[in-house]
Amino acid sequence: MNVAPAQLTAAKLREAPRLSREFFNRDPVTVGRELLGKLLIRREGRQLLAGRVVETEAYLGQADPAAHAYGGRTTRNFVLFGPPGHAYVYFIYGNHFCLNVSCMPEGVAECVLFRALEPVCGVEAMARARGIQPSPSSSIAQLRIISSGPGRMSQALGITRERDNNKDLTSRASDLWLADDGFYPERVMATPRIGITKAVERPLRFAIVGNDYVSGKKIG
DNA sequence: GAGGAGATCGTCT
């Protein structure tokens, strides 16, 4: 049965401990799996927008033909070669921004791509940012297009390269961060990554089984 | 509901 996402108050979001740099200073497969169920929070003025991470993908740096870092350091991907816990935002297909977080120690260009969120706070503002008019009677189908997909969730949270690229997501001063409110997904699964043409067979996409907000076809 | 194709522009070669 489909249910509307459980909403969290701004007070709850402020209570939730931020993820530390050490959390991200690990391999992206571990980070990608453990990010499922965590909160991605954006401060917009006095308002908080937040979504629960329900889908990620791991990119294994210079060893991964599908990764932006595969060809080495460039002016675009330099953030990946920096310290862990930083945002790598890139523009794709002339329309969309995608958000990644750097993993592993400085010099190792591995990362996790955020692919989908379940909105849990500021849903109306997120919908407006997407050009959607939400209402109390909005169906799951209408709600899920707010943030089910890397481009959609970036638009919903106002994530752009200019504003967020190279931002330290573990800093207390950051207006974009990750937090742990104690939620733990019952079942997660690994599948091949989406939208790539190289190394397509590797099961490096992670998602919460049965969650309505996972992009693409529903899992489980 | 599923599948296909076009849009659109930064980045890299």
Added chain:
DNA sequence: GACGATCTCCTCT
């Protein structure tokens, strides 16, 4: 000049 870690609209079933 070609390509791309996507999204949306349109058509067909």
